[in-house]
Amino acid sequence: LVVTFRSCAIALQTAISCSNRTSDFPRLSNTIFHFIVKSGSDVMAVTLHTTVGDIKIELFCQECPKTCENFLALCASDYYKNNIFHRNIKDFMVQTGDPTGTGKGGNSIWGAPFEDELSVELRHDGRGTVSMANNGPNTNKSQFFITYAKQPHLDLKYTVFGKVIDGFDALDELETIKVDAKYRPVVEQR
Numbered sequence: 001l002v003v004t005f006r007s008c009a010i011a012l013q014t015a016i017s018c019s020n021r022t023s024d025f026p027r028l029s030n031t032i033f034h035f036i037v038k039s040g041s042d043v044m045a046v047t048l049h050t051t052v053g054d055i056k057i058e059l060f061c062q063e064c065p066k067t068c069e070n071f072l073a074l075c076a077s078d079y080y081k082n083n084i085f086h087r088n089i090k091d092f093m094v095q096t097g098d099p100t101g102t103g104k105g106g107n108s109i110w111g112a113p114f115e116d117e118l119s120v121e122l123r124h125d126g127r128g129t130v131s132m133a134n135n136g137p138n139t140n141k142s143q144f145f146i147t148y149a150k151q152p153h154l155d156l157k158y159t160v161f162g163k164v165i166d167g168f169d170a171l172d173e174l175e176t177i178k179v180d181a182k183y184r185p186v187v188e189q190r
Contacts, residue, residue: 044068045165046075050085051189052177053170055146057130057162064117064161067132067140071161073109074142085174085189090148094174095133097143106142113139117159124151128164128171148175 044059061068074080079099086103087095098105108114115138124131124147131154133143140159147154148171164171178186 044072046072046162048167050170050174052173053167055167055170056165057146058165059130059162060122060160063119063122064159066114067117067159067161070108070110070114070140070142071144079142082190085177085185087145087183088174088177088179088185088189089183090175092149092151093145093147094171095143095145097133099142103143108141113141116140117161118156119160120156122160124154124158124160126150128168129160130162130164131158131160134158146171 044061046057046059048055048057059068059071074097080097083096083099084101085094085096086098086101087093095103100106113134116132116134123129127147127149129147129151131145131147132140133145134140137157144161145158146164174189177189180186
């Protein structure tokens with residue numbers, strides 16, 4: 001998994017300051033940042049370069065500032081580079097963001113879990129919802145997932161911080177990947 005950005009100025013400043021905040025994470029890579037405008041306002045978009053194609057995600061920086069700050073800083077520092085999709089459940093979701101590839105690893109830019117940013121307006125209401133994976137309330141670190149379908153039972157339990165806006169063909173391809181009994185892709189996907 002490799003990430004490139006299209007960002008508003010505030011998101012860029014956040015990513016730079018956060019990626020340099022913790023000595024556990026490398027400094028900013030040579031990632032290129034771009035400005036885009038959508039409907040007259042700045043929008044933050046990140047492109048995930050996967051083995052099955054690119055997936056572009058719009059981030060909800062205003063609604064989930066701390067989650068997006070963490071995600072952007074991890075992206076900017078290449079933290080997600082070469083992470084595998086370690087969990088893939090058809091009709092449910094695909095998960096990544098653990099550098100150990102086990103589903104048990106990962107960390108936030110603060111070196112500890114951080115609180116949820118839940119909202120009744122941000123729901124798992126369709127294919128392409130992007131949320132933080134967690135082990136219970138306020139245990140967010142680096143792992144995240146993308147839904148394959150509407151998942152209302154996840155609402156107000158997992159922080160929704162973005163949505164897929166392009167690359168649904170790559171998401172379709174991920175969903176068809178053969179997995180083992182523990183929902184791990186038989187052939188690693190990054």
